[in-house]
Amino acid sequence: MEYVIEMLNIRKEFGSFVANDDITLQVKKGEIHALLGENGAGKSTLMNVLFGLYQPEGGEIRVRGEAVNITDPNVANKLGIGMVHQHFMLVENFTVTENIILGNEMTKAGIVDKRKASKRVKKLSEQYGLNVDPNAKIEDISVGMQQRVEILKTLYRGADILIFDEPTASLTPQEITELIQIMQRLVQEGKSIILITHKLKEIMDVSDRVTIIRKGQGVGTVVTAETNPNELASLMVGRQVEFKTVKGEAFPKDTVLLIEDLTVADYRGVEKVKGLNLEVRHGEIVGIAGIDGNGQTELIEAITGLRKVKGGKITISGKDVTGKKPRKVTEAGVGHIPQDRHKHGLVLDFPIGHNIALQTYYQAPISKGGVIHYEKIAEQAKRIIEKYDVRTQSEATPARALSGGNQQKAIIGREVERDPDLLIAALPTRGLDVGAIEFIHSRLIEQRDRGKAVLLISFELDEVMNVSDRIAVIYDGQIIDEVLPQDTSEQELGLLMAGQSDRKTKAGANEHV
Amino acid sequence: MAKRKFGLGLSLLLASSTLLAACGEEETPEVAGDTGDEPTEEEVFSVAMVTDVGGIDDKSFNQSAWEGIQRFGEDNNLEQGDGGFDYLQSASDADYNTNLNNLIRRGFDLVFGIGFLMEGAVAEIAQQQPEAQLAIIDAVVEEPNVASVLFKEQEGAFLAGVAAALMTETGKVGFVGGMEIPVIERFEAGFRAGVEAANPDVEVDVQYTGAFDKAELGKTTANRMYSAGADIIFHAAGATGNGVFTEAKERKEQDPDANVWVIGVDADQYDQGAVGDTNVTLTSVLKRVDNAVYDISTMAMNGEFPGGETIVYGLEDEGVALADSRGAITEDVLAQIEEFKQQIVAGEITVPETVE
């Protein structure tokens, strides 16, 4: 059997940390080979070794049967290895052609021959069915198109082994379908593809074989046709994974959060929440389902005191918190997992321990009389890191160095340990792998079972369906309907979220006029 | 391995430093000992100066002072360096003390501080080194071992005012000052008085830029004045005034018939005003710092150092003067200027020091 790429017994260390421990990856010519693993399992490290960004401490790399020493990305390029990065490396106000030839300009007497380059780009685009306009500016084309430009870039440089790093992370479902077609076309034309992902569905849809790595170690390679998502998930996580969240019945008690006629405007002064009413009780999870941009962000910011309230009233456990400062709201018993954990949830350059103390640093025992005791912060951090299984070298590691799932676990640890009556979780599982998603869902349910109130905001239907006890559908700044998960279907919810409140149109209209 | 090499390097460095330090220590007491008026073996007299931040090529009073010292050196067969003549340039206000001290330690018999900015430093060093002989230009330091030199800038500026008032075609002239300090205000007062005496109808536009080292400010100020109808600008603004020249030259370049003139200050700034074959320099108010420096040095060499005294140089003793206009000023105007000069020298006109 002919392999185009063989990475044999690769070992890569960072200080005392072993990122890749004896991993073997063999890619056949003309196949789509998936590389599966949790966030932080070592997938990216392995690919960076292949691409020449890291030098391995051990092992051997063979390309088309020959042992090679890939010292930098230029060597990789020459060997025909191209990488389509997760975060595109494109110059916004350059055209597609300009971006593609950047750093690889064909010159005629020192002058860049753009027309010739543009023709070649067009030809490549047609050959692989990419449908890219070589003269469009990057800032004018969609994210999916930009990704195709990245693919073209590698093809233009003569790559026949393409590495796709989490290619679907920022694509719409439609774009994902198209990407899968493109990948299949590439393979038909004789290219080989390595697909890095943690999404099982994609792997099942598109790959020929799968290599799984877990915690830096190779678990094995399986043929996609001979496996199933359940097996892949347990190989990846190392134990049995439940896709359907298990939870008992909810026993809601008295009201925690009560929102009456809430009106909130966004930064431009446009009303985004328009007379919204909502109630969340002790011992229940209320899921807010809706399409992005229907007022969810403004609603959360209004509750947590980050945004001015234009009208209406918000009470928590009977206490009026309308227009109160964030800290007052927090101290009234609210925990908050923000939707953008990098921007709002963490100070990325702070140690993870400091981040865990971000809501408690000013209280005893950490702070006394204006003096802060960092050893108490470390104590607290160690406890929460242990309890919430945050995988980090130590509490002094910068938050930036943690994987997304571990960052999120730290945030949840921080918020839940304060024992708030109301936990607001906004898109808590965005970008996380199955293991982390399962962990986070079970924590939310645990809170409910301890008699706390949970408000879950999500754009993902199955998450809302699986976790919530009650679903409130938000559309255009109002709760247009409330349904119970067991009484509804994804189809019905989808329609409601699109504003087609067929079932209770009249009732809804009456309520809110 | 690498560590050991560096250890070696470091110890070498330290060793050389001790050596150097030792040399320094050996020299210092000896040098410090022979400061003052105690005559050296061959009766050679040495002189040095400290510039302010302007430097000896400022085309102004630092340069002028250095020219005076060089002339003194040549006339007395001195070499540049220890025991002859020399200068040190200051990079900031805090450097004056050190530079004065360095020169005294090197045994110079007379050390000048050039410019009013050095007043505090000269006073302090004079107290610390009572044996040293110091002199300061443009300020008064009341210490027995310091000679203070002032100029009647107003008298030179008065003549510039006369020239401007008689030569202007637009009936409007300008004055660009550096900072509003007494020295510069004397220029302004003299210039105004000169214009007033020669032709009371001529308007004087006065602007202070607040800096001596901002040529771009000088340029914009001059631009405003010329645009507002002034045709002759007198600047007393050091390097800021270079911008006035730049503006005038640019206008002259664009339109050779443009009626723009600059009156320079301190040194003859004729070279500054050259535009091709023509020149925008009408004349310059010379402040003969060189003459003063030469004069004081000669006195000190002859054992007549005017310590504790303040010497004021004016038109009479050629401490201030107008530079050769090289034909830019007409003969009849020159005659009138000469007339005013005689009246000032004779004491018939007293030029005010301040603007009332």
Place this chain on the structure above:
Amino acid sequence: MSNRTTNLLVPVLAVVLGLLVGAIIMWVSGYDAIAGYAALWDGIFGDLYRVGETIRQITPYILAGLAVAFAFRAGLFNIGVEGQLIVGWFAAAYVGVAVELPKVIHLPLAILAAAAAGALWGFIPGLLKAKFHVHEVIVTIMMNYIALHVVNALIEVVTGGSERTERIFPSASLRSPFLEALTDYSRLHYGIIVALIMVVVMWFILDKTTTGFELKSVGFNQHASQYAGMKVDRNIILAMVISGAFAGIGGAMEALGTFEYVSSKGGFTGIGFDGIAVALLGMNTPIGVVLGATLFGSLKYGALNMPNAANIPVEIVGIVTAIIIYFVAASYVIRLLIERAARKKEAK
């Protein structure tokens, strides 16, 4: 190679490389580089007078560096240290000449006045940034010009038309006959102790107080800090006020120590701007600032001896000292080279 050796090696190599390139420039320009460096060394350490003067020169650099570093840690770029230092200089000198009090009251009062003046000068850009989101770089630059001209005008007002105040009363002076006698009548004054106390103060605020935690948090990520309930506006203003106070005290060092008066300035002192480089050299840590200021102050002061003893023109001296500082600042390049060399060795 271990981390510690690298950490030691990098600055040493940086200085050596800087000296080498500086030497080449001197040689190319036709000057004796060895004599030049001997003069530089001698100018810094040559005798007690020079050591005293070098330390005096370092003092305001420490405070200017602290001011920049402190603001930096709170995510603010305080270019206004120069202006804050100038108003501090004036305030200290004014208190020094306006009244005569017992030293135990007068001296602290003068320093406090300088701190307050600098703090005020930092407060304004802080307020504008916090409330109206005006970028602090723009405001602080403008505040520098305002400081320069306002102080020049104030000097004229308080002195009745002169360009220089009287000398301050000895009761407000940081000068000390003891230190002067110790260093052969240099202008070394007690300011260095004040500066070192401020180093400890900065360390304490940043690393030991709750406020310091908030300032650092806001400096890294305002959004997350706001989410965590911190008052971002208040922290921005506070950071600028404390930064300005450090700078103001830097001015007091000049007013009460080096000069003992304040005079009209034709331009900026440059100390505040050099403070930016000092802070960056010191990686915005209190101890780093002391090291950065020592390098800066020593080179600045020692360089004066290069024209004096080796006849090298000030322009060349300026280039040489700038190159040395440049190499130290660019030491990460050297770090990179060392690491690459080490990697190659390991690979073999």
